Amino acid sequence: xxxxxxxxxxYFVPTLLAIYTAAFLLMHAAPGSPFGDEKGLPPEVLAVxxxxxxxxxxxxxxxxxxxxxxxxxxxxxxxxYPGRNVIHDILAPAFPVSLxxxxxxxxxxxxxxxAAGVLSAARPRSAADYTAMAGAMIGISQPSFVLATVxxxxxxxxxxxxxxxxxxxxxxxxxxxxxxxxxPAAYIARLVRTGMIEVLSADFIxxxxxxxxxxxxxxxxxxxxxxxxPVLGYLGPAAAGIxxxxxxxxxxxxxxxxxxxxxxxALHRDHPMILATVxxxxxxxxxxxxxxxxxxxxxxxxIRYE
Amino acid sequence: MNDPATGSVSGGPAAGAxxxxxxxxxxxxxxxxxxxAMAGLAMLALVAGACAVGLIWELSALxxxxxxxxxxxxxxxxxxxxxxxxxFGTDLLGRDMLARTLVGGCVSLGVGLxxxxxxxxxxxxxxxxxxxxxxxxxxxxxRIVDVLYGLPYILIVILLxxxxxxxxxxxxMVVLLLAIGGVxxxxxxxxxxxxxxxxxxxxxxxxxxxxGSGPARIIVKELLPNLTGTILVCATxxxxxxxxxxxxxxxxxxxxxxxxxxxxxxxxxxxxxLQPVRVYWWLLAAPCAMLGATLLGLNFVGDGLRDAFDxxxx
Numbered sequence: 001x002x003x004x005x006x007x008x009x010x011y012f013v014p015t016l017l018a019i020y021t022a023a024f025l026l027m028h029a030a031p032g033s034p035f036g037d038e039k040g041l042p043p044e045v046l047a048v049x050x051x052x053x054x055x056x057x058x059x060x061x062x063x064x065x066x067x068x069x070x071x072x073x074x075x076x077x078x079x080x081y082p083g084r085n086v087i088h089d090i091l092a093p094a095f096p097v098s099l100x101x102x103x104x105x106x107x108x109x110x111x112x113x114x115a116a117g118v119l120s121a122a123r124p125r126s127a128a129d130y131t132a133m134a135g136a137m138i139g140i141s142q143p144s145f146v147l148a149t150v151x152x153x154x155x156x157x158x159x160x161x162x163x164x165x166x167x168x169x170x171x172x173x174x175x176x177x178x179x180x181x182x183x184p185a186a187y188i189a190r191l192v193r194t195g196m197i198e199v200l201s202a203d204f205i206x207x208x209x210x211x212x213x214x215x216x217x218x219x220x221x222x223x224x225x226x227x228x229x230p231v232l233g234y235l236g237p238a239a240a241g242i243x244x245x246x247x248x249x250x251x252x253x254x255x256x257x258x259x260x261x262x263x264x265x266a267l268h269r270d271h272p273m274i275l276a277t278v279x280x281x282x283x284x285x286x287x288x289x290x291x292x293x294x295x296x297x298x299x300x301x302x303i304r305y306e
Numbered sequence: 307m308n309d310p311a312t313g314s315v316s317g318g319p320a321a322g323a324x325x326x327x328x329x330x331x332x333x334x335x336x337x338x339x340x341x342x343a344m345a346g347l348a349m350l351a352l353v354a355g356a357c358a359v360g361l362i363w364e365l366s367a368l369x370x371x372x373x374x375x376x377x378x379x380x381x382x383x384x385x386x387x388x389x390x391x392x393x394f395g396t397d398l399l400g401r402d403m404l405a406r407t408l409v410g411g412c413v414s415l416g417v418g419l420x421x422x423x424x425x426x427x428x429x430x431x432x433x434x435x436x437x438x439x440x441x442x443x444x445x446x447x448x449r450i451v452d453v454l455y456g457l458p459y460i461l462i463v464i465l466l467x468x469x470x471x472x473x474x475x476x477x478x479m480v481v482l483l484l485a486i487g488g489v490x491x492x493x494x495x496x497x498x499x500x501x502x503x504x505x506x507x508x509x510x511x512x513x514x515x516x517x518g519s520g521p522a523r524i525i526v527k528e529l530l531p532n533l534t535g536t537i538l539v540c541a542t543x544x545x546x547x548x549x550x551x552x553x554x555x556x557x558x559x560x561x562x563x564x565x566x567x568x569x570x571x572x573x574x575x576x577x578x579x580l581q582p583v584r585v586y587w588w589l590l591a592a593p594c595a596m597l598g599a600t601l602l603g604l605n606f607v608g609d610g611l612r613d614a615f616d617x618x619x620x
Binding site for chain 2 (some may be wrong): 014015018019022023026027029137140141142143144145146149153190240244245247248262263266267274277278281282285286
């Protein structure tokens with residue numbers, strides 16, 4: 001297992017390098033320079049600005065310089081916010097906000113989705129089953145910005161139960177987390193339900209029932225760990241979706257997270273910012289996928305990694 | 307979502323005379339017996355039919371030189387809530403919401419369909435090649451997919467968006483379709499490759515190889531028929547994701563350019579117009595209801611197809 005993890009960690013380097021390269025090339029494939037549309041800039045000023053961001057150097061030097069700034073976590077000043085370092089002044093304060101919100105939403109979707117899936121699989125075609133699955137359908141059928149806005153309009157504006165937006169207090173986290181968790185929770189509920197129904201007809205479940213175990217123990221102790229495996233596979237894409245999808249929710253609820261920088265940096269072609277956010281996202285994704293694979297081995301003894 | 311009747315072979319009056327059914331035929335019969343899936347199909351047909359009517363309406367207006375209903379402001383004060391003249395109401399600029407919702411539906415459905423076609427063509431080709439070739443080519447092709455997965459797709463879309471200097475409607479639409487389709491084939495490639503890896507060593511493929519079939523013949527005659535179900539299910543579930551992605555891009559202001567509409571741009575315009583004093587609920591209700599019905603229908607059909615093609619559900 002340790003050897004496996006080490007080998008996976010070694011794979012991180014080429015993967016991240018490839019992602020960095022792809023982002024770098026895409027960024028430079030766009031025509032014009034980032035300062036091209038600033039009309040009337042004196043040529044001397046333009047030259048200084050371009051030199052500050054290595055734009056006067058050949059492409060491979062820019063590639064190496066920006067890469068080195070990121071690897072050493074030194075960062076570079078942003079093009080859009082002069083004087084502010086992309087890592088220390090922009091991403092470092094915003095990242096914990098997004099991480100906490102994302103993990104909370106992910107945890108919420110796992111708990112709610114699993115509970116709904118088990119409940120509906122325990123008694124298929126019952127009222128509980130139909131209620132849970134109807135709820136899951138709502139989660140799947142609307143874009144997150146509509147869901148976020150409707151939640152905001154109902155629970156914050158009309159009923160006044162929860163704050164309209166902002167960040168800091170736990171109550172401010174409820175609505176954004178709900179809006180983010182709806183889609184993954186719905187998928188997880190359906191995955192768990194399908195998996196449970198399949199597992200519940202397996203021989204080892206009949207044995208468990210025959211030896212007189214309580215239904216609770218059969219469902220949660222025997223059936224769920226096996227039925228939960230597909231959910232583990234879905235968690236990677238789900239986490240990616242939550243971290244990118246957070247842009248919409250952060251915007252609707254005025255949360256100072258990473259999401260806005262993600263989109264704005266690409267829209268304004270803020271080179272140092274684009275590279276920093278892409279690498280942040282990529283690191284999160286590969287680390288999370290590794291955790292998922294370790295989770296597989298832990299949950300399913302049949303899986304062996306040499 | 308399994309119909310209890312799924313597995314049973316109910317003998318009709320002419321049961322003895324019937325030819326043995328092909329696996330695809332059997333799956334389609336199981337699919338037809340799945341009530342939820344058929345309901346989903348009916349919902350989809352209804353939505354698609356309505357959008358087709360909207361398209362005919364638009365085209366006939368164009369042919370007669372009349373003002374186009376989805377982009378022409380109407381006389382009178384606006385926005386109006388749904389009424390006898392305008393069943394879906396009118397928007398802030400006084401345009402008929404019915405026409406906008408239907409034309410927007412054509413755009414949204416078109417985006418979804420294009421994503422499905424791209425994922426079938428590129429994803430299947432990529433997955434079959436990678437899985438069948440194996441060895442180093444497989445490793446390289448799958449690492450490419452991994453890297454594309456690791457790149458946040460919004461970034462790709464936005465950069466494509468700014469990279470194309472031409473701002474005309476046609477070019478914008480092509481870029482939008484390429485951007486959404488370009489990321490939608492990755493899942494298909496992975497799923498198909500996994501299936502091919504398993505099928506490649508199956509007895510019937512070995513038999514075909516022993517009989518002297520070349521790779522092309524094995525892929526077309528042996529592998530693809532066995533992949534039909536997987537491809538169909540994956541493509542069906544790609545469509546709702548693509549439609550949701552289009553709406554997400556619309557929210558960022560990167561969707562179809564105005565005055566053209568999609569369900570995504572209509573919903574995000576409605577969200578922007580939402581305010582506590584005067585609630586223009588109909589602006590949000592019409593596109594979201596259509597969008598919801600489509601996504602639900604597609605998910606039902608996708609689940610139904612999966613149950614129908616999955617041998618374990620027999």
